[in-house]
Each structure stands twice: as structure tokens, then as C-alpha cells.
Amino acid sequence: MDTFSGTIAITGASAVTVAGTGLDPVLSALKEGRSCLQPVPEEVLAGGHGLLWGRATQFKAADFMPPLKARKLDRCSQFAVATTGQALREAGIDKGAIPAERIGIALGCGFGGIANSAEFLTGYFRQGVAGLSPLLFPNTVANAPASNASIEFGLKGPNITFVQRFCSAESAILSACRFIEEGRADVMLAGGVDELTPLMMKGFAALGQVHSYASGFGEGCGILVLEREEHAVAHGVAIKARIGRIATLGLLLPDAEQAGIDRLLPAQRSFDQVSLSGAGAGIDLLAGKIAAQTVLRTGQIVGQSLAMGGVALGAFSYLLQPGQSGLHLAASPEGPYFAFSLHGDTPA
Amino acid sequence: MTAGRIAITGMGVFCGAAQSVPAFRDAILHGVSGVGPVDLFDVAAFPSQIAVQVKEYDPGAWFTRRQATRLSRTDQFALLAAKEALAMSGLSGCYDPYDIGVCVGGGAAGMFQAEQWLAAELRGETARPAQLRGVLPDKTCTELAQTFCLAGYQGSITTACSSSATAIGWGADLIRTGRQKAMLCGGADSLALLTFAGFNSLKVMDPEPCAPFSLGRQGITLGEGAAFVVLEEEQAARARGAEIFGFLLGYALLGEAHHMTAPEPSGESAARVMTAALAAAGLASDRVGWVNAHGTGTPANDVVESNAMQQVFGDRVQQVPLISTKPITGHCLGAAGSIESVATLLALNAKTIPRTLHFRGKDPECDLDYCHDASKPSDSSVALSNSFAFGGNITCLALAAADLQQGGA
Numbered sequence: 001m002d003t004f005s006g007t008i009a010i011t012g013a014s015a016v017t018v019a020g021t022g023l024d025p026v027l028s029a030l031k032e033g034r035s036c037l038q039p040v041p042e043e044v045l046a047g048g049h050g051l052l053w054g055r056a057t058q059f060k061a062a063d064f065m066p067p068l069k070a071r072k073l074d075r076c077s078q079f080a081v082a083t084t085g086q087a088l089r090e091a092g093i094d095k096g097a098i099p100a101e102r103i104g105i106a107l108g109c110g111f112g113g114i115a116n117s118a119e120f121l122t123g124y125f126r127q128g129v130a131g132l133s134p135l136l137f138p139n140t141v142a143n144a145p146a147s148n149a150s151i152e153f154g155l156k157g158p159n160i161t162f163v164q165r166f167c168s169a170e171s172a173i174l175s176a177c178r179f180i181e182e183g184r185a186d187v188m189l190a191g192g193v194d195e196l197t198p199l200m201m202k203g204f205a206a207l208g209q210v211h212s213y214a215s216g217f218g219e220g221c222g223i224l225v226l227e228r229e230e231h232a233v234a235h236g237v238a239i240k241a242r243i244g245r246i247a248t249l250g251l252l253l254p255d256a257e258q259a260g261i262d263r264l265l266p267a268q269r270s271f272d273q274v275s276l277s278g279a280g281a282g283i284d285l286l287a288g289k290i291a292a293q294t295v296l297r298t299g300q301i302v303g304q305s306l307a308m309g310g311v312a313l314g315a316f317s318y319l320l321q322p323g324q325s326g327l328h329l330a331a332s333p334e335g336p337y338f339a340f341s342l343h344g345d346t347p348a
Numbered sequence: 349m350t351a352g353r354i355a356i357t358g359m360g361v362f363c364g365a366a367q368s369v370p371a372f373r374d375a376i377l378h379g380v381s382g383v384g385p386v387d388l389f390d391v392a393a394f395p396s397q398i399a400v401q402v403k404e405y406d407p408g409a410w411f412t413r414r415q416a417t418r419l420s421r422t423d424q425f426a427l428l429a430a431k432e433a434l435a436m437s438g439l440s441g442c443y444d445p446y447d448i449g450v451c452v453g454g455g456a457a458g459m460f461q462a463e464q465w466l467a468a469e470l471r472g473e474t475a476r477p478a479q480l481r482g483v484l485p486d487k488t489c490t491e492l493a494q495t496f497c498l499a500g501y502q503g504s505i506t507t508a509c510s511s512s513a514t515a516i517g518w519g520a521d522l523i524r525t526g527r528q529k530a531m532l533c534g535g536a537d538s539l540a541l542l543t544f545a546g547f548n549s550l551k552v553m554d555p556e557p558c559a560p561f562s563l564g565r566q567g568i569t570l571g572e573g574a575a576f577v578v579l580e581e582e583q584a585a586r587a588r589g590a591e592i593f594g595f596l597l598g599y600a601l602l603g604e605a606h607h608m609t610a611p612e613p614s615g616e617s618a619a620r621v622m623t624a625a626l627a628a629a630g631l632a633s634d635r636v637g638w639v640n641a642h643g644t645g646t647p648a649n650d651v652v653e654s655n656a657m658q659q660v661f662g663d664r665v666q667q668v669p670l671i672s673t674k675p676i677t678g679h680c681l682g683a684a685g686s687i688e689s690v691a692t693l694l695a696l697n698a699k700t701i702p703r704t705l706h707f708r709g710k711d712p713e714c715d716l717d718y719c720h721d722a723s724k725p726s727d728s729s730v731a732l733s734n735s736f737a738f739g740g741n742i743t744c745l746a747l748a749a750a751d752l753q754q755g756g757a
Contacts, residue, residue, distance in 0.1 A: 101620070104603065109506065114483070117542055121463050124545050125470050129393045137546035138608040138738055142485075142506035147739025150603040156617070159603025159741050160514060161506050163454070163486045171503050178521060184600075202469070206477035250493045250502030253445060260499065263446055306484075334490070336502040 008177045009232040009239040010342075012091030012225035013191075013314030016079045017302040018054035018218055021063070022086060026315050029301045036302055037216055044198040051210055054218030054303025055196055065152075073139065073148055075195045076112035079221035080145035081152045084189055088153065091225035092237045093187065095153060104157030104185045106176040107146040107223075108168025108192035110306025115197045116140045145193045145221075157185040165332035166213075166278035167248075168192050169222065169309035170340070174246050176226050186231050191223035191310025196303075213279045213333060218303015222310030224317065238345070241317035241326070245341040252282065252335065264339050265289060265327075272324035275316040277309045280333030290327060313340065320344040353597065353754070354520040355582040357590040358437025359690050360429040360534075363573020364400035365677045368432060373694045379703040379723065381676050383557040383569055388460070389541050396553035399539055400571035400678030420458030420482030422574070423491050425683075426536035429574035430492050437578035439530055442588050449501030449528045450492050451519045453512025453535030454485020455682020460540040485511075485682065488536050500528050506682075509642075510601070510743040511535055512575070513685025513735035517599030517745055519579050529584060534576030534686035543681060544570060550609065556706075558645035558679070560672035561654070561718040563709035568644045571678020575686040577693075582754075594693040595748040597730070598629030604740025611648055611736060615655030621744045622660045622732055629746035633661055636668055636746075637728020638701045640692045642736040643672025644679055651713045653734065658716075669717040669724065675705035685735035689745055692733045696749035701726045 019025035019036040029036050037052035045051065056079070061070035064082035073081065084105070088095075093103075117140040123131030138144065143161040150159050158179045162171035169192025176190035196219035204214035232239050245266060252260045265286070274292035276283055277299055287295070296319065298312035309330050320326045321344050328340040359369050365382035366372035374380065382400040391397045407416035407424055419427070434440065439448070461479040468475035481487065486504040493502050501522055505515045512535020519533035547553045552567035559565045585592060600621050606612040626633055641653050654670065661668045673691045680687050695702050700723050707720035729749040736742045 100605065101602070111484070117459065118466060120546065121466055121542055122470060124541070125467050129545075129548075132545055132549040134546075134549040134551075137549055140542065140546065141508045141738050143508055143737070143739045143741055144608065147603065147608060147741060150605040150740065151607065154605050156603055156605045158601050159507070159605075159739070160518075160601060161741075163484055163504050163506050164489065164502060165486050168486075175503075175518065178525070182521070182525075203465075203477075203480050203483075206465075206475065207480055208477075248501060249446060249499060250449060251445075251497075251499040253497070253499050256446070256499075260446060335493070 007229050008180055008226050008243040009229045010224050010241045010317045011227055011232045011237045011239055012087045013317060014083050014086035014090055015220060015222040015311045015314055016056050016059050016083050017220035017311055018056050019302050020058050023314055023318060026302055026311060027318060030296060030298060030315055035300060040201060045201050045205060048210065052216050053196060056220045074116045074144055076109060076145040076193045077139060077148040080107065080149045080193045083221040083223045084149040084153055087189060087223045087225050098187055100154045100156040102157055102186040103155050104159055104179060105146045105150050105155050105189045106160045106172040108162050108172040108307040109142040109145055110163060110168055110194035111200055112145050112193055112195060113140045113142045115195060118199050163306065164336060166306055167309065167330045167332055167336050167338050168307040170330045170338040173313065174248060177243060177246060180226060180228055187225065187227045189223050190226055192307025193221040194305035194307040195219045216303055218305050218308055220311060222308065222314045224314055241320050241345060242343045243340060244343055248336055248338045250336045261289060264337055266341055271327045273320060273326045275312050275328040277312040277330040278332055279304060280331055282331035282337055283329060286329050286331060286337065317342060353582040353595050354523055355580050355585045355592045356577050356594045356596060356693060357580050357585050357592055358433040358578030359593055359693065360432030361575045361687065361690050362425050362428040363677055363680060363687055364402045364571050375676055376673060376691045376694055376702050377698055377700055379705050381557060381705050383678065388539050391544060394548040396548055396555045398557065398569060400569065401539055402572055417478060420461050421538040422457050422536045423482055423488050425538060425574035426488045426492060427495060429534065430532055430576045433576040433578050434496055434532065438590060439578055443529045445497050445499040447500055447529040448498045449522060450489055450498045450532045451503045451515040452489040453505045453515035453682050453685060454488060455508060455511060455537035456540040456543050457485040458482025458487060459542045460538050463541050492532060498532060507741035508737035508739060509681050509684050510735040510737040510741045511682045513689065513743040513745055514601050516577060516596060516686060516689055517601065517743060520596045523579055523581055531579045532576055533579055534574065535683040536574035537572060537680055537682035539570060539572045552646050554645060558675055559706040559708045560643040560645040560674060560704055561650045561711060561714040562707050563711040565645045565647060567646045568679045571680040573680050573687060574683050575690045577689065592750050594696060594750050595752060597631060597746040597748050598625055599743065599745045600624030600628055601743040604742060606740050608739055611652040613652060615652045615659060617742060618653055618656035619659035621742045622656065625732060625744035625746045631730060631746060634664060635730045636732055637726045638669045638671060638731050640688050640731060640733040641670045641672045642734040643674055645674065654714045654716050666717055669701050669719050671702050671704045671719045673702055685743065688733050689747060692731050692747050696729060696731055696747065699726055
């Protein structure tokens with residue numbers, strides 16, 4: 001069990017999703033209860049009638065970077081660079097305003113790099129060595145999105161990437177909070193990024209997952225700007241919400257399930273708003289243990305993925321009203337499990 | 349928060365150079381390289397055709413047929429190394445399972461199997477879906493947690509070649525802050541066509557066994573395997589009667605924010621991460637006896653790392669050997685940092701600075717002591733272990749021998 005307890009301020013957030021670029025399209029869709037998911041085209045998955053997915057088709061890299069730069073980046077890196085820039089603007093942080101060594105980035109990355117890997121290998125399988133593209137290989141690594149964002153914005157502080165099933169973004173946000181808590185950074189960009197390709201759908205189908213875990217899959221990026229409360233106050237930025245407690249467990253043991261739940265969830269289990277993210281029975285199990293006036297399922301609106309918890313937490317932090325209490329729960333099939341306690345912008 | 353030191357109470361290794369800690373100790377101390385021809389897949393088309401492959405590996409010798417089918421090559425290596433580490437630690441039954449976490453550094457993960465699925469798909473043949481199950485590195489973490497009933501924290505770090513070093517540092521943080529009582533940390537990776545072809549396409553693979561810091565070096569030799577350590581707070585470990593094999597005194601990680609594949613040329617970033625690791629450990633630089641380099645053998649890395657040493661150790665730099673164990677193990681990518689951490693701990697406890705193998709001649713741009721001629725005795729109990737990665741994700745661990753007295757840091 002892992003519990004973080006401090007007060008970290010969320011001072012900005014942004015997203016790229018099927019709903020559009022920025023957080024506003026996500027917030028609008030959430031308020032209206034309007035799913036932005038689209039039918040999976042027949043040419044992508046034959047016989048996939050009724051299946052939905054959430055590709056960020058409105059996203060145009062050229063809106064955020066020169067075309068030559070965009071060509072060098074994989075899709076996840078394009079998402080991450082665009083979202084990082086927007087999130088920094090949201091937090092009122094200009095490039096160079098904070099010493100480069102004091103600002104870092106932590107991202108969850110689900111299938112980032114897989115598309116480049118497949119394209120790179122396809123070249124080899126079809127044409128041998130002559131088909132290998134050295135330009136593709138560097139972006140086959142999952143840390144490419146965070147690293148490309150760090151290069152673009154000069155982020156020289158802690159830089160880390162996680163993949164942990166449907167809780168990849170939450171894993172990254174936990175680490176970012178800790179890096180701030182430990183004094184390794186003053187500001188951390190943290191969240192998740194993921195992509196969705198026709199080949200991935202083929203893989204999900206091969207594994208028999210299109211009607212379960214991969215149902216309603218989405219792609220995009222959600223990034224929060226995190227900083228110590230006093231740091232945020234010092235540079236005069238509005239605080240959107242505060243993270244007060246983070247707890248996580250890897251497994252819920254069948255013979256000690258209640259003990260695990262008691263470690264994971266806060267003692268007070270009634271909230272103004274709750275955000276649910278992830279897949280599997282665990283998320284419903286946890287949701288059944290708490291009471292809330294409002295329940296948000298951002299994944300149902302813009303698609304779920306391994307790292308879309310960044311979008312969910314970003315939207316949640318903007319929807320919490322002053323003084324409201326909130327809980328963000330995330331779970332993967334058979335674990336891990338996360339619980340984030342949030343507060344509206346009145347000091348906790 | 350806990351004020352105690354982070355003790356290493358278990359170690360496990362399964363890699364191309366050795367398949368247990370005792371065998372690995374011999375390889376590191378006696379400079380026995382595992383480099384040889386690759387027969388895991390066809391490498392005839394590539395300029396470099398060698399690696400430190402786990403040779404004649406028979407999954408049936410270690411796993412049931414069902415397990416061997418279900419688990420990727422990487423996951424199998426991870427389970428074998430983790431089993432050794434946990435057995436050495438005697439951890440079983442000492443803590444509530446919710447107080448024990450696992451953190452894995454990953455790389456290509458199950459790509460070796462997944463690329464066979466892709467090849468079959470492209471040929472229009474029926475592919476085996478099970479080959480896709482381990483394609484993401486988090487599968488390794490899940491397998492370890494479920495197999496060994498580690499119900500606490502679960503995390504997989506994917507920062508390429510620094511993944512498993514960061515996993516160890518991050519695991520120590522979770523204990524140091526009192527959030528976990530024990531952590532299984534390390535990394536696993538296997539050879540894959542993706543990485544073999546990829547590094548060849550970048551022209552950074554040496555056709556001959558890698559020769560870090562030597563004149564005429566041409567790049568890396570890949571390797572594969574896994575290594576894990578068990579971390580606990582020192583007093584808790586002593587209270588349960590655990591044997592302590594060393595300490596993780598501190599670590600640092602940062603982003604160079606420079607280039608996806610090229611290191612920041614001045615060495616400033618590499619120096620900064622080493623200095624930050626020393627600060628996190630509460631160590632003055634004069635306490636460091638030697639450094640286990642990232643030491644890949646690429647022309648660029650070795651010069652940058654040497655320059656960084658000058659910045660960290662100043663006038664004393666010639667008294668701090670910078671050695672590389674990659675000529676022994678190969679560059680094990682996602683597992684490199686953890687394998688090199690175990691190598692460093694074994695050498696520290698043996699009071700020996702390992703030799704950097706495959707010397708080809710003195711490079712005027714690499715003018716430090718690299719122990720090219722032979723291993724050296726050392727009375728120092730502290731060493732640094734560097735891990736640098738694509739994307740500029742760089743990590744440094746400050747490690748200590750088991751004999752380091754409390755307050756000795």
C-alpha cells in the first residue's frame with residue numbers, strides 16, 4: 001500500500017481527445033452527458049458492428065508545431081507536446097519563467113511507441129534491411145512523449161514515464177506529487193498519453209478484448225500542472241484544486257479484500273463528486289463503497305485507455321466547485337487501484 | 349518518513365553473462381564476457397551479429413509448458429531473477445503483503461513474441477494471439493506481483509535504458525517515506541528484432557564486442573536478462589534478522605531536454621545527475637571510490653561521461669576509476685540499470701573495481717582510469733552507477749557495500 005499525503009496544487013490542465021483540443025470540449029461533453037465516441041469503421045475491424053472508439057481526429061499537429069518538427073514526432077509525442085504547451089499556458093507559466101532544473105514531467109504512456117515499432121518492423125519484414133527507417137526507431141520508446149515535451153519546453157527536472165495498465169497516468173501523477181514533496185522539483189507536468197491505431201484494434205480483437213477491456217477505447221493526452229501550494233501562491237496563479245491524499249494498492253487479495261479497501265479508501269467515504277476511471281470489476285467494487293452526489297465517468301465520454309486518467313483528473317479538477325470534496329478512483333482488471341482525494345479551490 | 353538507510357537484503361540475476369548471483373559475481377570479478385553469436389533470430393543481414401544472449405535457454409527447465417507459453421521471454425527472466433532475490437532476502441511471511449510492493453523497469457518487454465505475431469499477420473498467416481500478451485512492460489510487474497503475492501505498490505517505469513535504475517531509486521523512495529516496508533525492484537528485458545535492427549539502423553552497434561572508452565570503439569553490444577533487488581529500511585531488516593548485502597544511499601533522475609538520441613555534449617547534465625545523487629545520499633564526492641559507467645561504447649556517450657566525471661570529481665578524477673561492465677553483460681536496455689546495480693554491489697563487497705574489457709587502444713578524448721588492463725583492489729565502500737537513456741532520461745544511483753557503517757555516508 002502506498003499513501004501520499006501532502007497538499008499539491010493543480011494550477012493548470014489541458015487535453016487532446018476525440019472531443020477536440022483543450023479541456024473545454026471535454027468539460028462541455030461531460031456536462032451534457034454527451035459521448036464523443038464514434039463507430040469503429042468497418043475497414044478497421046470487419047464485423048465490429050456497434051463498437052465505438054475515440055480517435056482524436058480533430059487534432060492537427062501543425063496547429064502546435066512546425067510541419068518539419070511534427071514529422072519527426074510520433075503521434076503520442078505530438079499529443080504530449082501540444083498538451084504540455086497548453087497546460088503551461090493555463091498555469092500562467094511562460095517558457096523560462098521557472099529554472100529549467102526545477103520543472104519536470106511525469107507521464108503515463110500506454111501504447112505509445114507501439115505504432116512506430118510496428119511501422120519500423122513492417123519495413124524490415126517487407127523489404128529487409130533496406131526497409132528500416134532510422135528516423136522511426138528513436139520514437140519506439142514509451143518515454144518519447146515526455147522526452148520530446150521536455151526538449152520542446154526545456155524541462156530539465158525529473159523526467160519519468162510509467163506504464164501500469166489502466167492506471168498509467170495515475171502512476172505518473174503519484175510520482176510527480178512525490179517529486180514535489182521531496183523537493184526534487186517545484187513544478188511537475190503530469191498525466192498520461194495514449195494512441196489508438198487500426199493495428200491495435202486488430203490486436204485487441206485477436207485477444208478477444210474488443211467487447212471487454214478495449215471497448216470504447218480512446219486516444220489523446222491529459223496533463224496537469226502540479227506545484228506546491230505556496231509556490232503557486234507566490235507566482236499568483238489561480239489554484240484549480242488540491243490533491244490531499246493518494247493511496248494505491250497493486251492487488252486486492254481475496255482473503256483480505258476488506259483490509260485492502262480500508263487501506264485504499266479514506267476513512268470519510270462521502271464526497272460531493274467522484275470520478276471513476278479504468279476498467280474491470282474493481283472500479284465498480286470500489287465505487288460501491290462510497291457515496292457521492294455526482295459521479296463522472298470521463299472514459300465513457302472521450303474513451304478510456306491505459307493513460308486517459310490524465311484527462312479524467314484534469315476535467316475533474318476543473319469541475320470541482322470551491323469547497324467541494326472529490327475522490328478520483330482508478331482501477332485495472334486485477335489491479336492496480338488508485339484513490340486520489342481532491343478538494344475544490346478553498347484551502348483544505 | 350523514516351530516517352534509516354535503505355538496505356539491500358536480496359539480489360537476483362538471470363542474464364546472458366550468468367544465471368545466478370554466485371555465477372554473476374565470478375563473471376564480474378574475473379571479467380568473463382558473455383558476448384557471442386546471436387541465434388535467437390536471423391541476424392545475417394546486420395553489420396553486427398553478436399550479443400550477450402541467454403544461450404541454450406530452455407523455458408521447460410524452469411516453467412511448466414502452460415507457463416512457458418503464457419509468459420514472454422522477458423517475463424520468464426524476470427520471474428527467475430526475482431525468485432532468487434526474494435529467496436535470498438528471506439522476506440516471505442515477514443510483512444503484510446500490502447506492505448510489499450514491486451517496481452519494474454522495462455524496455456522491449458514481450459516484443460520478441462509480438463514481432464512474431466506481426467510477421468505472421470503480414471504474411472497473411474494465422475498468428476498466435478498469446479504472442480501479444482506481454483507486449484507492454486507492465487505485464488512483467490503484474491506477473492511478479494501475482495506470483496509472489498506482493499500486494500502493495502505496483503509500478504512499471506519505461507524510460508528506456510535508465511528504466512530499472514530508476515525503478516530501484518523510486519522503490520527506495522517508497523520505503524524511505526514510510527509508504528512501503530519492502531520493495532522488489534529491478535528490471536527485465538530480452539533481445540528482440542526491434543532493438544537489434546533499430547540500433548543497427550542507427551549505426552551504433554559494434555561488429556566486435558563493445559569496447560567502452562577505447563580508441564576505435566564503434567558502439568554497443570546488446571544483452572538480455574533481468575536483475576532484482578529487495579529493499580527494506582535497515583533497522584527493520586536487522587530486526588527480522590535479515591542479511592544485508594549493501595545499501596542504496598540515494599539517487600537522482602532528470603531529463604536532459606536536449607535530444608532524443610544524442611547525449612548533451614558538454615556532460616553538464618550527466619554531471620548534474622551524479623552530483624544530485626551524491627546530495628541525495630548525503631555524500632561528499634571524495635567518498636566515492638569508483639563509478640560503474642553507463643559506458644555503452646558509443647563514441648559519443650563515452651566522451652560525455654568522461655567529461656562529466658571531470659566536472660564531478662575535479663582534481664581527484666584520476667583516482668576515481670570509471671569502469672563499464674557492459675562488455676561482460678552486454679547492454680541489457682531496460683534491465684541494464686538493475687544488472688549493473690547488482691554488479692556494483694557484488695564488486696563493492698569484494699573490494700574490487702571490475703575491469704573494463706575489450707581494450708583496443710587509448711582514446712585521447714577518454715583520458716581517465718577505466719581499469720582497461722585489470723581489475724583493481726579498492727578499500728572504498730561507495731560507488732555510483734550511471735544509467736543514461738534515449739530521450740535524455742538519466743539516472744544515477746549511489747550504492748554502498750554491506751560494511752558501510754551507519755553514519756559512514
